[in-house]
Every structure is written in structure tokens, then in C-alpha cells.
Amino acid sequence: MFIGIGAGGLMLAMPLESGTAGAMEAGFYPRLVCALIIALGCLTALAGLLRKGELPEAWHWWPLLMVSASAVVFAALLDIAGFAITLFAVALIASLAGRLLNIWRAAMLAGVLVLMNIALFIFALGLPLRIWPRI
Amino acid sequence: MHDLISNLAMGFGVALSLQNIGLCFIGCVLGTAIGVLPGIGPLPTVAMLLPFTFALDPTGALIMLAGVFYGAQYGGSTTAILARLPGETSSVVTCLDGYAMALKGQAGTALAIAAIGSVVAGMATTLLIAAAGPPLADVALLFQSADYVSVMLLGLVSAVVMAHGSVLKALLMILFGLLLGTVGTDVASGDYRLTMGLDMLADGLGFVPISMGLFGLAEIMVNLESMAGRTAIAKKVGSLWPSRAVLWQAFPAMVRGTVIGAAFGILPGGGPTIAAFSAYSVEKKVARDPSRFGQGAVEGVAAPEAANNAATQSCFIPMLCLGIPPNALMALMVGAMMVHGIQPGPSIITKQPELFWGMIASMAVGNVILVILNLPLIGIWVKLLQVPYAFLFPAIIVFCAVGTYTVDSSTGDVVLMAIFGVLGYVFRKLDCEPAPLMLGLVLGPLLEENFRRAMVLSDGDAMVFLHRPISLAFLVAAALLLAAVLLPSIRRGRQEAFRE
Numbered sequence: 001m002f003i004g005i006g007a008g009g010l011m012l013a014m015p016l017e018s019g020t021a022g023a024m025e026a027g028f029y030p031r032l033v034c035a036l037i038i039a040l041g042c043l044t045a046l047a048g049l050l051r052k053g054e055l056p057e058a059w060h061w062w063p064l065l066m067v068s069a070s071a072v073v074f075a076a077l078l079d080i081a082g083f084a085i086t087l088f089a090v091a092l093i094a095s096l097a098g099r100l101l102n103i104w105r106a107a108m109l110a111g112v113l114v115l116m117n118i119a120l121f122i123f124a125l126g127l128p129l130r131i132w133p134r135i
Numbered sequence: 136m137h138d139l140i141s142n143l144a145m146g147f148g149v150a151l152s153l154q155n156i157g158l159c160f161i162g163c164v165l166g167t168a169i170g171v172l173p174g175i176g177p178l179p180t181v182a183m184l185l186p187f188t189f190a191l192d193p194t195g196a197l198i199m200l201a202g203v204f205y206g207a208q209y210g211g212s213t214t215a216i217l218a219r220l221p222g223e224t225s226s227v228v229t230c231l232d233g234y235a236m237a238l239k240g241q242a243g244t245a246l247a248i249a250a251i252g253s254v255v256a257g258m259a260t261t262l263l264i265a266a267a268g269p270p271l272a273d274v275a276l277l278f279q280s281a282d283y284v285s286v287m288l289l290g291l292v293s294a295v296v297m298a299h300g301s302v303l304k305a306l307l308m309i310l311f312g313l314l315l316g317t318v319g320t321d322v323a324s325g326d327y328r329l330t331m332g333l334d335m336l337a338d339g340l341g342f343v344p345i346s347m348g349l350f351g352l353a354e355i356m357v358n359l360e361s362m363a364g365r366t367a368i369a370k371k372v373g374s375l376w377p378s379r380a381v382l383w384q385a386f387p388a389m390v391r392g393t394v395i396g397a398a399f400g401i402l403p404g405g406g407p408t409i410a411a412f413s414a415y416s417v418e419k420k421v422a423r424d425p426s427r428f429g430q431g432a433v434e435g436v437a438a439p440e441a442a443n444n445a446a447t448q449s450c451f452i453p454m455l456c457l458g459i460p461p462n463a464l465m466a467l468m469v470g471a472m473m474v475h476g477i478q479p480g481p482s483i484i485t486k487q488p489e490l491f492w493g494m495i496a497s498m499a500v501g502n503v504i505l506v507i508l509n510l511p512l513i514g515i516w517v518k519l520l521q522v523p524y525a526f527l528f529p530a531i532i533v534f535c536a537v538g539t540y541t542v543d544s545s546t547g548d549v550v551l552m553a554i555f556g557v558l559g560y561v562f563r564k565l566d567c568e569p570a571p572l573m574l575g576l577v578l579g580p581l582l583e584e585n586f587r588r589a590m591v592l593s594d595g596d597a598m599v600f601l602h603r604p605i606s607l608a609f610l611v612a613a614a615l616l617l618a619a620v621l622l623p624s625i626r627r628g629r630q631e632a633f634r635e
Contacts, residue, residue, distance in 0.1 A: 071553035074536040094529035
């Protein structure tokens with residue numbers, strides 16, 4: 001049941017955006033796809049309602065939150081703080097997601113990762129990235 | 136025949152250049168190294184390493200990516216045999232008999248059989264591609280837009296059929312992918328579509344952040360919650376050389392596996408996983424004593440390994456010759472080619488023969504490298520298996536973030552990756568497979584373009600798809616497939632096939 005509603009709701013939300021589609025010409029194909037999605041979404045929802053399905057297994061929010069947070073932090077920090085500090089923060093947050101390492105070992109790992117990445121991306125591949133923040 | 140040899144010679148000339156051998160080697164090493172790590176299959180591996188190849192020339196990049204692909208495929212088998220941890224779904228069946236053999240102290244034999252099976256299959260399929268590619272491309276050159284639309288529909292339909300789980304959900308995922316493919320600037324009118332006013336999306340959704348999010352990050356999130364204890368790893372590898380009797384026993388199974396694998400690889404929506412499963416069940420059927428299977432039967436290792444390797448390579452055929460990826464991984468490869476400014480399709484053979492033949496030859500080279508890598512160096516891979524996940528996944532996350540960023544130097548892409556990571560997690564929780572989405576995303580723009588062109592050519596007459604014989608044939612095939620899944624008896628059979 002949960003599955004059905006989830007999938008249905010997810011898909012039903014999609015066509016809302018298709019309102020912003022351009023002229024008839026450009027919008028034709030997306031509308032076609034959206035229409036199909038709505039139809040199938042309804043079908044899935046119906047099927048989900050009919051057979052009282054198994055509930056999906058428990059959701060684990062912590063890894064979900066931390067893993068995505070680390071990517072967002074990367075995006076937010078990179079331009080301000082430079083490559084080294086950003087990566088350190090990202091690696092730290094990422095290791096928190098697993099709750100398997102204590103903070104010292106996580107920091108150590110983060111340090112090693114920063115060095116490895118600097119060596120790989122900046123020295124070996126020669127990408128134009130700033131290592132330290134602009135002062 | 137003469138052409139074939141001279142073309143292959145040219146291909147080997149390209150593939151055997153120092154740079155390309157090096158790239159193929161690096162690809163195989165990286166692929167194996169990451170493929171050995173539990174829970175990371177070829178898809179996330181290729182997605183993760185994609186950005187590294189952007190600095191290379193197209194041929195080198197593709198050779199390296201292909202190396203990564205079969206390296207990862209192969210690495211998965213190693214863990215399957217030694218630790219009962221399938222690196223990816225296609226080596227699930229190898230676990231059954233491979234691990235049983237390892238427990239009996241025959242891990243070395245199992246590994247060697249897997250390696251030999253892979254090479255036999257790989258070489259045979261390489262020849263098949265070389266022989267079948269050009270004629271197929273000639274046929275494909277006759278295709279018009281309407282025919283392309285129908286081929287792609289067939290491909291999408293069979294992707295649905297072959298997907299695990301609910302047909303409806305797979306269909307929804309494909310449609311979602313198609314929809315995502317429409318984001319960006321409309322080709323014909325230049326209008327922005329579905330960009331929600333964000334300039335970042337004007338070029339369409341980047342294909343790297345999506346695949347990294349869906350397959351890389353989501354994979355980690357799922358793995359983090361199922362961090363149960365690991366199975367004991369078979370420490371003693373034992374003698375690597377199989378006895379002649381064992382080889383004799385395994386050889387027919389390898390041949391059967393190769394044939395099955397090659398066929399399933401070409402089929403749209405197919406690929407290594409189904410090939411391996413089918414090969415295993417065929418072996419079980421033809422065996423004189425089926426009860427041996429699961430207890431360490433050599434054929435149970437040889438056939439699926441040959442099949443998955445054959446499929447790994449033969450799925451390049453539709454991708455290279457028609458420009459239509461048969462599965463999500465090939466969709467990634469198509470994406471990689473497009474990033475390099477190559478439009479995959481039938482003209483690739485005539486326009487870029489070095490690329491085409493170089494890649495084919497590199498498959499043969501890659502197979503040899505893999506054996507060299509895997510048999511003598513098996514100890515290293517076993518060590519790698521013991522790296523705790525706690526150290527591993529932050530490294531993967533950092534790689535994903537940096538990798539995505541470097542493609543376009545865009546922090547927006549990294550956020551996009553995070554969003555798709557979450558989406559990928561949700562999809563997994565809802566039992567929706569992300570692979571069909573990927574296929575939809577890559578095929579979407581192609582499908583739309585050809586669909587529109589066909590409509591323009593026919594003055595908006597939808598019957599054009601039924602009038603052209605090629606198109607009609609594909610549509611009929613697609614309809615038959617769809618009907619077949621909906622029939623209850625076949626549905627049951629399909630469920631059984633996936634349950635094992």
C-alpha cells in the first residue's frame with residue numbers, strides 16, 4: 001500500500017512541472033510522456049491499494065541525511081573555502097554517516113583523503129582548483 | 136574475411152599502442168579493485184571513474200572505460216567465489232557453486248575456471264563483434280527516423296521485461312527517465328523546458344551527476360544500513376591449476392555459457408545478469424546429475440562466468456552499431472561517448488574506424504590483462520576485500536563529489552547528485568530499479584528527436600510507424616514481448632528465474 005501511494009504520488013507530482021513547458025511544439029512530447037506517467041501512476045496506486053502490500057522496510061534517515069549533506073556541503077564550501085578544507089569537511093561528515101569511526105579516526109581518514117585527492121586531481125590530472133581559500 | 140582480418144589488424148594497431156595498453160591496464164586494475172569491493176558493481180564503478188577519462192582522447196577514454204567495465208565484472212566474480220559476496224548481481228549465481236568449491240579447498244580451481252571461462256567467452260565474443268558489427272551497421276544505415284523510434288521502443292520494452300520486480304514500476308521508471316531527458320533546451324525551438332527557471336538546467340540534466348547519485352551515493356546509503364557482519368573469507372586459495380579432468384568437464388559448459396551470454400547481451404534489456412542466470416539453469420538442466428549443483432560443481436562456475444563475460448562484451452554490439460544502448464551500463468557508455476563529442480551509431484564504423492576497431496581489439500587485450508591480473512595477483516585482491524567499509528565509503532563519497540564537480544566545474548551538479556542520491560534511495564525503498572531510468576534518460580532525447588522527425592516527414596501521420604516494414608517488425612516484436620510478460624504462465628517463469 002505504502003509503495004503504491006509513494007510511487008503514485010511521486011509520479012503525480014511530475015506533470016505539475018510540465019505546465020512550464022514551452023510552446024505547443026516543444027511541449028508536445030513531454031506532455032505525451034507525462035500523460036503516460038499519470039496513467040501508470042494511477043494504475044500503480046490502484047494496484048497498491050488493492051493488495052495490501054508489505055510495508056517497505058524501515059527507513060534509515062541518518063545515512064540518507066549525512067551522505068546527501070556531505071555532497072551539498074561540498075557544493076556550498078568549495079568556492080569559499082578552497083579544495084583542502086572543503087574535502088576535509090566532506091570526508092568528516094561522510095564518515096559520520098556510518099557511525100563506525102570515532103571522531104579522531106574519522107579526522108585522520110579525512111586528512112589522508114584530502115592529501116590523496118590533492119595529489120590525484122590537482123597534481124596528477126592538473127585540474128585548476130584552488131587548494132586554500134583566497135585570503 | 137579479408138576485410139575482417141585487415142580491420143582487426145588495424146584495431147590491434149590502435150589497441151596495442153603503448154598509451155592504449157596502459158589505459159586498458161589501468162582501467163582493468165581500477166575496475167577489478169573497485170569491483171572486488173563488496174556492494175559496488177560495475178555501474179557505480181564506471182559512473183565513478185567516468186570523469187577521470189574526460190581528459191583523454193575519445194578512443195583512449197572508451198578503451199579505459201571498457202576495461203573498467205569488464206574489470207569490475209570480473210572482480211565481482213572473485214568476491215563471489217572467495218567470500219560469497221557477489222560484487223554485483225551478475226555474479227550471484229557464481230556464488231552458489233564457486234563458494235561451495237572454495238569451502239572444499241578448491242578456491243584456486245574455481246578462480247582459474249572462472250578466469251579461463253571468461254577468456255574463452257571474451258575472445259569468442261570479440262570475434263563475433265568484429266564479424267557481425269559492420270554488416271549490422273550497414274543494415275542500420277537503412278533505418279529512417281520511424282524505424283529508430285520503433286527500435287528504441289523495443290529496447291525500452293525489453294528493458295521493462297528484463298527488469299526485476301514489477302513491470303509497472305519498471306515502466307514508470309523508464310517514463311520518468313524519458314521525462315528527465317526532456318529537461319533543458321528544446322532542440323527544435325530553442326525553448327527552455329522544465330528548467331524551473333534555473334539556468335543550470337538549460338543544457339539538460341547532466342548525466343554524470345545523475346548516475347553518480349543514483350548508483351554511487353544511493354548504493355552507499357543502502358549499504359550503510361545493512362552493515363551486518365561479513366562472511367568468512369576463504370583464506371586458502373589452493374592450487375590455481377585445474378586438473379585436465381576438471382578442464383574437460385568445464386569446457387562444454389563454457390561453450391554453452393558463451394553462446395547464451397552472447398545472445399542475451401545483444402538482446403535489448405539483456406545483459407550479464409540474465410545471461411549468467413540462464414546459463415546456470417541450462418547447465419542444471421543438461422547435467423546428468425543436477426544434485427551436484429550448489430555443492431561445488433565446476434560447470435556451475437564455468438557456464439555463468441563465461442555467459443556473463445560474453446554478455447558484457449556482446450552488449451557493445453547494439454551500442455556501437457546502432458547507437459542504442461541495450462542496458463543501463465551501455466547507456467553510461469553512450470553518455471561517455473557523447474561527452475567526447477561522438478555520436479554513437481552506424482556511421483561510427485566508417486567515420487571513426489580507429490575508434491571502433493581499436494575498441495574491439497582492446498577487448499581481446501583486456502581479457503588477457505584480466506587473467507594476468509587476477510590469477511597471480513589474487514592475494515592482493517583478497518587483502519582488498521578486508522578493507523573495512525568504514526574507511527571505504529567516505530572515500531567513495533569524496534570521489535563522487537570531486538568527480539562530479541570536475542566534469543563541468545559546477546557546484547550545481549554536485550547538489551544535483553545529492554538530490555539523485557536521495558531519489559535513488561527512495562526508489563530502492565519503493566522497490567523500483569533505477570537502471571531503466573538511466574536507459575530512459577539517455578534514450579529520451581534520441582527518441583524525441585526521431586519521433587518528431589518521423590512525424591514531420593509523414594505530415595503528422597502516426598501510421599508511418601506501421602507502414603515501414605522495418606519499423607513494423609520491431610513494433611510487433613515489442614508488442615509480443617509485452618504481451619508475453621502479461622501472460623500469467625510466463626510471468627511465473629520469470630519470477631522463478633529471478634528468485635534463485
